[in-house]
Amino acid sequence: MAERNLTLLTDFYELTMMQGYFKNKTNETVVFDAFYRTNPSGSGYAICCGLEQVIDYIKNLKFEQDDIDYFRSLSIFDEDFLEYLKNFKFSGDIYSVPEGSVVFPMEPLVKVIAPIMEAQLVETAILNIINHQSLIATKASRVCYAACGEGVMEFGLRRAQGPDAGTLGARAAVIGGCIGTSNVQSAKMFGMPVLGTHAHSWIMSFEDELTAFRKYAELYPNSVTLLVDTYDTLRSGVPNAIRVFKEMKEAGTLTSRYGIRLDSGDLSYLSKRARKMLNEAGLNDAFISASSDLDEYLIDSLKTQGAQINSWGVGTNLITSKDCPAFGGVYKLAAIKQDDIFIPKIKLSENQWKITNPGNKTIYRIYDKESGKIKADLIALVGEKYSEDNPLLLFDPMATWKKTYLKPGTYKMRELLVPIFLNGECVYGSPAVMDIRTYCQDELNTLWDETRRLVNPQDVYVDLSNELYHMKHQLLDSYNSSVRE
Amino acid sequence: MAERNLTLLTDFYELTMMQGYFKNKTNETVVFDAFYRTNPSGSGYAICCGLEQVIDYIKNLKFEQDDIDYFRSLSIFDEDFLEYLKNFKFSGDIYSVPEGSVVFPMEPLVKVIAPIMEAQLVETAILNIINHQSLIATKASRVCYAACGEGVMEFGLRRAQGPDAGTLGARAAVIGGCIGTSNVQSAKMFGMPVLGTHAHSWIMSFEDELTAFRKYAELYPNSVTLLVDTYDTLRSGVPNAIRVFKEMKEAGTLTSRYGIRLDSGDLSYLSKRARKMLNEAGLNDAFISASSDLDEYLIDSLKTQGAQINSWGVGTNLITSKDCPAFGGVYKLAAIKQDDIFIPKIKLSENQWKITNPGNKTIYRIYDKESGKIKADLIALVGEKYSEDNPLLLFDPMATWKKTYLKPGTYKMRELLVPIFLNGECVYGSPAVMDIRTYCQDELNTLWDETRRLVNPQDVYVDLSNELYHMKHQLLDSYNSSVRE
Numbered sequence: 001m002a003e004r005n006l007t008l009l010t011d012f013y014e015l016t017m018m019q020g021y022f023k024n025k026t027n028e029t030v031v032f033d034a035f036y037r038t039n040p041s042g043s044g045y046a047i048c049c050g051l052e053q054v055i056d057y058i059k060n061l062k063f064e065q066d067d068i069d070y071f072r073s074l075s076i077f078d079e080d081f082l083e084y085l086k087n088f089k090f091s092g093d094i095y096s097v098p099e100g101s102v103v104f105p106m107e108p109l110v111k112v113i114a115p116i117m118e119a120q121l122v123e124t125a126i127l128n129i130i131n132h133q134s135l136i137a138t139k140a141s142r143v144c145y146a147a148c149g150e151g152v153m154e155f156g157l158r159r160a161q162g163p164d165a166g167t168l169g170a171r172a173a174v175i176g177g178c179i180g181t182s183n184v185q186s187a188k189m190f191g192m193p194v195l196g197t198h199a200h201s202w203i204m205s206f207e208d209e210l211t212a213f214r215k216y217a218e219l220y221p222n223s224v225t226l227l228v229d230t231y232d233t234l235r236s237g238v239p240n241a242i243r244v245f246k247e248m249k250e251a252g253t254l255t256s257r258y259g260i261r262l263d264s265g266d267l268s269y270l271s272k273r274a275r276k277m278l279n280e281a282g283l284n285d286a287f288i289s290a291s292s293d294l295d296e297y298l299i300d301s302l303k304t305q306g307a308q309i310n311s312w313g314v315g316t317n318l319i320t321s322k323d324c325p326a327f328g329g330v331y332k333l334a335a336i337k338q339d340d341i342f343i344p345k346i347k348l349s350e351n352q353w354k355i356t357n358p359g360n361k362t363i364y365r366i367y368d369k370e371s372g373k374i375k376a377d378l379i380a381l382v383g384e385k386y387s388e389d390n391p392l393l394l395f396d397p398m399a400t401w402k403k404t405y406l407k408p409g410t411y412k413m414r415e416l417l418v419p420i421f422l423n424g425e426c427v428y429g430s431p432a433v434m435d436i437r438t439y440c441q442d443e444l445n446t447l448w449d450e451t452r453r454l455v456n457p458q459d460v461y462v463d464l465s466n467e468l469y470h471m472k473h474q475l476l477d478s479y480n481s482s483v484r485e
Numbered sequence: 486m487a488e489r490n491l492t493l494l495t496d497f498y499e500l501t502m503m504q505g506y507f508k509n510k511t512n513e514t515v516v517f518d519a520f521y522r523t524n525p526s527g528s529g530y531a532i533c534c535g536l537e538q539v540i541d542y543i544k545n546l547k548f549e550q551d552d553i554d555y556f557r558s559l560s561i562f563d564e565d566f567l568e569y570l571k572n573f574k575f576s577g578d579i580y581s582v583p584e585g586s587v588v589f590p591m592e593p594l595v596k597v598i599a600p601i602m603e604a605q606l607v608e609t610a611i612l613n614i615i616n617h618q619s620l621i622a623t624k625a626s627r628v629c630y631a632a633c634g635e636g637v638m639e640f641g642l643r644r645a646q647g648p649d650a651g652t653l654g655a656r657a658a659v660i661g662g663c664i665g666t667s668n669v670q671s672a673k674m675f676g677m678p679v680l681g682t683h684a685h686s687w688i689m690s691f692e693d694e695l696t697a698f699r700k701y702a703e704l705y706p707n708s709v710t711l712l713v714d715t716y717d718t719l720r721s722g723v724p725n726a727i728r729v730f731k732e733m734k735e736a737g738t739l740t741s742r743y744g745i746r747l748d749s750g751d752l753s754y755l756s757k758r759a760r761k762m763l764n765e766a767g768l769n770d771a772f773i774s775a776s777s778d779l780d781e782y783l784i785d786s787l788k789t790q791g792a793q794i795n796s797w798g799v800g801t802n803l804i805t806s807k808d809c810p811a812f813g814g815v816y817k818l819a820a821i822k823q824d825d826i827f828i829p830k831i832k833l834s835e836n837q838w839k840i841t842n843p844g845n846k847t848i849y850r851i852y853d854k855e856s857g858k859i860k861a862d863l864i865a866l867v868g869e870k871y872s873e874d875n876p877l878l879l880f881d882p883m884a885t886w887k888k889t890y891l892k893p894g895t896y897k898m899r900e901l902l903v904p905i906f907l908n909g910e911c912v913y914g915s916p917a918v919m920d921i922r923t924y925c926q927d928e929l930n931t932l933w934d935e936t937r938r939l940v941n942p943q944d945v946y947v948d949l950s951n952e953l954y955h956m957k958h959q960l961l962d963s964y965n966s967s968v969r970e
């Protein structure tokens with residue numbers, strides 16, 4: 001991705017609007033927020049992910065000559081505008097929540113402050129990248145939560161929605177908690193553990209299953225996982241695997257990393273039966289891994305049933321976030337700078353929750369000092385002053401009578417948005433993926449269990465500052481009266 | 486995609502198995518089939534799509550030096566194998582159903598006949614590409630079916646699962662029936678119509694909606710679509726749009742392509758009210774386009790309600806195939822060549838429909854001669870001889886007593902698989918995307934309405950030839966007795 005020029009990864013209307021701004025000489029600096037309205041998969045939170053690819057995208061922004069030629073062929077753009085595009089580069093500021101952060105609805109995850117022509121162009125790609133990776137990282141965190149600390153491997157490349165969905169999806173899955181991926185390209189590109197054993201075709205290519213198992217064990221004695229369901233799991237696969245493990249034990253080649261993989265059938269029943277057979281053969285330390293259309297709910301159910309599985313391979317349902325395959329991030333104009341002042345802008349809607357938050361904003365996260373858990377997030381205007389030494393009054397922006405009063409010394413505050421680009425220059429170095437993964441684990445630990453649970457989680461409060469709340473309501477009132485006139 | 490090297494877009498186990506085949510000097514020629522078991526989204530058929538990208542992938546297969554270095558760093562591969570990888574190229578045959586073809590479960594969509602090390606490596610990428618694009622093309626064909634011939638525009642880039650999902654997804658959506666896409670990169674790359682107007686931010690960046698509309702109309706008078714829901718659709722957006730259209734009419738700048746876009750609210754109600762307001766203003770030829778979380782079911786319902794919408798923008802639900810975001814294509818070993826004979830191979834399962842079809846196979850499509858509609862598909866072994874001059878007996882492979890007898894002269898036959906690579910050389914030229922789209926429309930016309938309908942469609946029969954059926958059951962019997970021994 002680092003070298004890919006994705007400048008044309010944009011909706012056509014960004015370009016027609018850009019020409020409109022160009023012709024009307026309205027290239028004021030504006031503020032756009034990328035945010036989302038609902039957590040995916042019924043989750044109580046989301047994991048923000050994809051920033052590194054957004055940075056690469058912005059750095060590589062450049063219209064090539066054949067892009068310009070293509071635009072000319074459409075007979076809708078004028079030469080002066082095409083000339084402008086030739087020298088286009090991003091000159092603005094971008095602030096973002098770091099990758100792997102726990103985030104909540106309505107918070108600006110990425111904030112772009114730039115001349116409107118630039119800020120408009122980058123809308124589509126920023127949303128595409130952040131929506132995709134945040135979706136998969138969130139899903140992975142749920143699957144890993146269900147697995148209760150046992151390793152979850154990302155195995156979905158063949159069912160991913162194209163090459164990037166596989167490769168960037170594996171990146172997001174590892175950030176969200178997976179221990180590694182089967183995707184070689186992604187593992188190499190992002191320095192992540194690469195995992196995998198063999199397929200049914202390995203077994204079928206030998207005269208019989210036992211020979212195939214023996215050959216595999218001979219080749220990879222340090223990590224031997226035998227796939228036992230090609231012909232008959234309990235009558236053929238497990239007995240043959242046991243025979244090979246015993247032979248290895250006798251030959252002294254068996255290490256501590258060996259076991260079987262179940263890939264079809266009733267995983268609960270088969271794993272219990274297989275466990276019993278392995279234990280009776282004195283192979284108590286053999287692991288049992290499973291893979292077969294798993295997701296967080298199935299893993300949770302298998303745990304409840306007492307399935308004897310220690311290791312999980314999750315494919316389709318994770319890499320596509322099957323129950324919720326889109327993260328509904330949007331990108332909305334929040335302010336226009338005039339004479340060095342940000343004039344707030346608002347988009348109305350008949351749905352109250354679709355009304356945007358105006359102004360140049362930031363996010364403060366408020367932690368309970370004792371437990372370190374999140375108490376609430378506060379969306380405030382840039383420039384508002386807060387101090388942990390003062391009391392803090394929070395109120396729900398929909399039900400304003402719901403108030404929480406925090407005494408000084410009982411809470412801690414942290415600003416979530418950090419500068420990524422300033423005046424077009426990148427000022428942020430993306431951490432390595434495995435470090436982002438560690439950060440994400442720490443972030444998840446700041447959530448109460450009530451918010452992490454898979455079904456009906458407790459929402460985290462995202463409040464507006466007093467100043468922002470009143471500005472928003474003033475704008476709403478003034479639009480209402482202007483429409484009535 | 487044409488220049489991208491996706492050689493590492495593979496599951497790690499393909500490489501560990503390859504080394505296994507290498508070490509065991511078992512590089513026999515094998516047959517692998519890529520097929521799927523269930524139509525997505527409850528459809529009665531699927532559209533096969535993605536072949537052009539498979540061809541690019543195969544052509545660009547090459548392990549670079551830093552790939553080899555990466556493998557070496559994993560301490561699992563031996564030098565002789567790494568040396569082999571350095572000179573790796575695909576030397577086999579690939580047969581495929583042409584893109585845009587209507588296909589059904591269990592049919593080999595792509596068939597690879599190659600030395601097992603090569604055939605194994607390409608599994609993951611072939612599945613990734615075919616699964617993704619077939620999914621989106623199928624979904625698009627359903628959405629377009631619901632729109633009853635009215636134009637459907639692909640608008641989903643921002644919600645797609647990464648850049649490729651947007652760009653290759655738009656390609657598949659157009660093949661499946663969309664008239665164009667908002668995705669500039671995809672439109673340029675594949676020569677497809679690019680579409681789009683303006684966003685809410687355009688409106689919000691001007692002092693008021695009327696000014697924003699006027700400026701837009703001034704700039705793009707030949708195709709003026711005004712987005713009317715930024716503040717209030719019926720009290721502000723539609724009246725302002727009407728005012729601008731009337732001004733254009735008076736000035737003589739109004740062409741035949743003008744109208745409004747609804748992007749939120751109750752599309753049925755708003756479109757009827759807007760239609761009435763437009764007609765009362767003498768703007769009967771203004772179109773009304775709609776976009777807001779649409780899919781085939783919502784469009785169908787809007788049609789039933791008499792919504793006054795002529796043009797459809799479909800985003801999230803199409804580009805992710807939201808109700809079914811994965812196409813379950815698999816890739817299974819079907820035969821191993823020994824002494825110039827293909828020895829059939831079978832994978833068993835406790836689920837009857839998961840048992841594979843063995844042998845080196847092809848597909849014949851059988852049409853009703855009079856109507857040109859599909860009667861059935863026949864999976865047969867390569868080498869079986871058929872002639873339209875002979876009677877043809879078809880039978881259901883699960884319920885063998887269900888027999889159909891076709892008299893000569895009443896049916897036509899066509900072989901679906903065509904050669905793509907022979908001895909590693911590409912022998913197939915991919916048609917232009919808009920030509921594949923036309924072919925796909927013709928293909929869809931060979932389906933009976935009963936199979937095209939959105940809910941509970943009639944399945945098309947996919948039968949096995951007598952020879953294949955008996956070979957399969959012989960193999961099943963012999964495995965059963967070997968397990969019993």
